[in-house]
Amino acid sequence: xxxKVNLTIDGISVTVDEGTTILNAASKLNIHIPTLCYxxxxxxxGNCRVCVVEQExxxxxxxxxxxxxxxxxxxxxNSGKVRVARKHIVELLLSEHNADCTKCYKNxxxxxQSLASQMLTGDHMFLDLVPDKQYTIDIFNSAxxxxxxxxxxxxxxxxxCEELQSVSALGVAYRGNKMKISTFYEHPLFExxxxxCGQCVNRCPTGALIxxxxxxxxxxxxxxxxxxxxxxxxxxxxxxxxxxxxxxxGKIVTGKMxxxxxxxxxxxxLDTDFTADLTIIEEGHELLDRLKRALVDKDPKVALPMAxxxxxxxxxxxxxxxxxxxPNLSTCKSPQQMFGALVKTYYAxxxxxxxxxxxxxxxxxxxxxxxxxxxxxxxxxxxxxxDYVLTTRELAIMITQAGLEFDKLxxxxxxxxxGASTGAAVIFGSTGGVMEAALxxxxxxxxxxxxxxxxxxILPVRGTEGEVREASLLITKTKPEFRFLEGVELKCVVANGxxxxxxxxxxxxxxxxxxxxxxxMACPGGCLGGGGQPIPTNKEIRSKxxxxxYREDAGMPLRKSHENPDVKEIYADFLVKPLGHKSxxxxxxxxxxxxxx
Amino acid sequence: xxxxxxxxxxxIFGEYSSEKYKVLADTLKRPNDEILDDLLExxxxxxxxxxxxxxxxxxLAADEKASEKYVICNADEGEPxxxxxxxxxxxxxxxxxxxxxxxxxxxxxxRGYIYLRGEYSFLLPELxxxxxxxxxxxxxxxxxxxxxxxxGSGAYICGEESALFESMEGYRGEPRNKxxxxxxxxxxxxxxVINNVETFVNVVMIMRLGPIQFKLLGTSDSRGxxxxxxxxxxxxxxxxxxELGMPLERFxxxxxxxxxxxxxxxxxxxFCVPRKKFKETVIGFEGVPTGGSMMLFNSSRxxxxxxxxxxxxxxxESCGQCTPCRVxxxxxxxxxxxxxxxxxxxxxxxxxxxxxxSMKITAKCGLxxxxxxxxxxIVNNFKEEMIY
Numbered sequence: 001x002x003x004k005v006n007l008t009i010d011g012i013s014v015t016v017d018e019g020t021t022i023l024n025a026a027s028k029l030n031i032h033i034p035t036l037c038y039x040x041x042x043x044x045x046g047n048c049r050v051c052v053v054e055q056e057x058x059x060x061x062x063x064x065x066x067x068x069x070x071x072x073x074x075x076x077x078n079s080g081k082v083r084v085a086r087k088h089i090v091e092l093l094l095s096e097h098n099a100d101c102t103k104c105y106k107n108x109x110x111x112x113q114s115l116a117s118q119m120l121t122g123d124h125m126f127l128d129l130v131p132d133k134q135y136t137i138d139i140f141n142s143a144x145x146x147x148x149x150x151x152x153x154x155x156x157x158x159x160x161c162e163e164l165q166s167v168s169a170l171g172v173a174y175r176g177n178k179m180k181i182s183t184f185y186e187h188p189l190f191e192x193x194x195x196x197c198g199q200c201v202n203r204c205p206t207g208a209l210i211x212x213x214x215x216x217x218x219x220x221x222x223x224x225x226x227x228x229x230x231x232x233x234x235x236x237x238x239x240x241x242x243x244x245x246x247x248x249x250g251k252i253v254t255g256k257m258x259x260x261x262x263x264x265x266x267x268x269x270l271d272t273d274f275t276a277d278l279t280i281i282e283e284g285h286e287l288l289d290r291l292k293r294a295l296v297d298k299d300p301k302v303a304l305p306m307a308x309x310x311x312x313x314x315x316x317x318x319x320x321x322x323x324x325x326x327p328n329l330s331t332c333k334s335p336q337q338m339f340g341a342l343v344k345t346y347y348a349x350x351x352x353x354x355x356x357x358x359x360x361x362x363x364x365x366x367x368x369x370x371x372x373x374x375x376x377x378x379x380x381x382x383x384x385x386x387d388y389v390l391t392t393r394e395l396a397i398m399i400t401q402a403g404l405e406f407d408k409l410x411x412x413x414x415x416x417x418x419g420a421s422t423g424a425a426v427i428f429g430s431t432g433g434v435m436e437a438a439l440x441x442x443x444x445x446x447x448x449x450x451x452x453x454x455x456x457x458i459l460p461v462r463g464t465e466g467e468v469r470e471a472s473l474l475i476t477k478t479k480p481e482f483r484f485l486e487g488v489e490l491k492c493v494v495a496n497g498x499x500x501x502x503x504x505x506x507x508x509x510x511x512x513x514x515x516x517x518x519x520x521m522a523c524p525g526g527c528l529g530g531g532g533q534p535i536p537t538n539k540e541i542r543s544k545x546x547x548x549x550y551r552e553d554a555g556m557p558l559r560k561s562h563e564n565p566d567v568k569e570i571y572a573d574f575l576v577k578p579l580g581h582k583s584x585x586x587x588x589x590x591x592x593x594x595x596x597x
Numbered sequence: 598x599x600x601x602x603x604x605x606x607x608x609i610f611g612e613y614s615s616e617k618y619k620v621l622a623d624t625l626k627r628p629n630d631e632i633l634d635d636l637l638e639x640x641x642x643x644x645x646x647x648x649x650x651x652x653x654x655x656x657l658a659a660d661e662k663a664s665e666k667y668v669i670c671n672a673d674e675g676e677p678x679x680x681x682x683x684x685x686x687x688x689x690x691x692x693x694x695x696x697x698x699x700x701x702x703x704x705x706x707x708r709g710y711i712y713l714r715g716e717y718s719f720l721l722p723e724l725x726x727x728x729x730x731x732x733x734x735x736x737x738x739x740x741x742x743x744x745x746x747x748x749g750s751g752a753y754i755c756g757e758e759s760a761l762f763e764s765m766e767g768y769r770g771e772p773r774n775k776x777x778x779x780x781x782x783x784x785x786x787x788x789x790v791i792n793n794v795e796t797f798v799n800v801v802m803i804m805r806l807g808p809i810q811f812k813l814l815g816t817s818d819s820r821g822x823x824x825x826x827x828x829x830x831x832x833x834x835x836x837x838x839x840e841l842g843m844p845l846e847r848f849x850x851x852x853x854x855x856x857x858x859x860x861x862x863x864x865x866x867x868f869c870v871p872r873k874k875f876k877e878t879v880i881g882f883e884g885v886p887t888g889g890s891m892m893l894f895n896s897s898r899x900x901x902x903x904x905x906x907x908x909x910x911x912x913x914e915s916c917g918q919c920t921p922c923r924v925x926x927x928x929x930x931x932x933x934x935x936x937x938x939x940x941x942x943x944x945x946x947x948x949x950x951x952x953x954x955s956m957k958i959t960a961k962c963g964l965x966x967x968x969x970x971x972x973x974x975i976v977n978n979f980k981e982e983m984i985y
Contacts (some may be wrong), residue, residue, distance in 0.1 A: 049921055052959050567614065
């Protein structure tokens, strides 16, 4: 047991574990100390100084987020000295900040703004430094916008990019009055190693890092009567959208979301879950094919382990960081892009629509999907497969703009075709979900039996944040055509967050890993913690989203991708067979090696 | 100016033995406790300016249990108006190396580093030659304590000890949160003693003279002597070793040009003392401490320009990490300009003085906490020069 420390905060005695910070000790007493640079997902920086408190017998005011408690410490969190100092600090931040809030995308969801309003900073105390600064805005990226004039240099983004993602696209440049958050040689984001994962966006306290929004473009498409606007919604959107519309984390709002989309005026509300299931069929067969070529044909060119390819942040990360391992990536497009390619081919045929009149919109928990949709290879239908990608947050904006009282909306069902879903698709939204969905199907394809886990819950592959989860599955009593897998122990690994992805791939590169199948999600917790999800984010919120996902899965009548009726139909009517000619044309892709600098 | 009024001392630069590294050789034979006792008895405080008791720092590091420990000599002499470490490293590098080795023995470190200011790279060839001789000598003694030099890259902030570690480790020079302090977690996260160049020389001096004799110099709060960098409006600028605890008045009598209106003690981050306070001001830890910089200004100088110059320096040299220092320096600079130009009322200076007080208590590091010293002491004492 750890040592206990006694201290007094605002006259109240409290006993906490040694090493606790003043900030956390105060929160035990329900005293909220304001913070800006502090984020519970990240290491302590202690650089904004907003959380300073008064410590008796100390000349200086320590930062509550960084100062550990000590025995007999007497702390005042709201003394006159503290109030003056905090106000000075917030005023200083505002003086460097382009505080034109009504022109800011984060207006109403900005931590600096709420602090300013709390502190009644109406009458700015100091000189406005903004006019003398040569702030730049990086608008050259299809996914993210970086506006230095809104930046308060808290370095949350820098720590996110380095600690959580090990990408380090963002760093600190220059010093003193010129100090700023920048990229390698100040190149625009699209020219550097940035994966567009958007984790920095989720943690930016102001509007300095935001997604490029396509709200107006989508409205225009909806209003254009000559267009048939199709929308697909990713699995992780339905368990988080409520948060951005005033509901508590962990609410499943699938039915309300579909109603809202209909009311917004989309012509067809379809489900990315459908192509998630389709991905499992294609990717599962691709894995079996690779295994066969390796084990039976002894083909030395087969790249194993095979890694999932649904997470576009992960794809770009691999392209930059381990370009030599690109052959290990499944050639399957992500569900979003499979969907886009099918909307303008299969769906158009079935619905007798001219693909050039279809506008394909996706709602994603992700900012990297915006970049993905703009990749030149994502035009298999002859058109841009996905025209606009909106984040969960942007959908919430549209719902608010339309004046819909979201929590009072009735439930509706997805349209068809391409609207059917299974539990296997739903769990794509959580780390380990693709692996679990794939195993549910692959095992059955290989053995003809259901995977031997209670209620199909393959708990060993359900990853958690902050770990690399390894699991193995012994395959026995195979069907005759899969005899080569008899007795094979299928080795899997699941990782979320690019820092852990890097660890896994380094092991693969060094030949230290003997996996068959790798699932990687770029974001902490998987898509549920995606860069396009509602802000704020923290471990507690993400774990509630995760619970919701598995609750949704458990409640679905169909739990296995190969049981999805729309999937069965598309193979019967259009694709013919997994990895067939049409599949290759529409559902598979290739990757581009990129440089790190 | 008649005869010398201040006691000149020649302990730092003097040569007292024809035998090289004699003090080091003698000290290495002594038990660690005895060395620490002597240091404690001497009352030596760090010569970088902050004045932390050296014996206590060494004891804290000695008591830490760790596989690796380090001794670092802070030779990132960047404070405007300070140039004494350069002189020490040029003339008596042997004493610096000896002091570091003694520290290494006491705390149980196997390695020492000199973090040399980038602009002092011209000292490097001589310094490396001396280190070579030192290494040879140590080999003969059978004591293993190699010393290396690491060069800074020109950032003022890297004189702050934790920013210096970051820089040495190859990162951007930004101060760390404290605690943990360097004696617990310093360079590479290991217990580290980091002292100023002059402090190490003082250690050697104490080892040679004994604490009793060392204590004959200075006052009860400020033991010993100190090397001062004297500059500005003085007929005799240069490096002087003087007894600590002297009244500023006597210093000005000796070094001033007869028309001294203010002395900036401790460099740009130090305090400006106006003529009317010369008498009551003592140079030492009980009064105005200094890392050695003494800048004299006569009545031809505009204190507005002096302050503008300092703030200009800090606006650029703040690491930019914490809000009070990064933005505060810009506000102070732009603020005095606005008042001077009449864009802001004189009363705005009061607002800025309050800000400077906040900066002193909320900045993340020691340097950030001291950047506003010159502002408040100059504005408080020369308000009319700021306005008219």
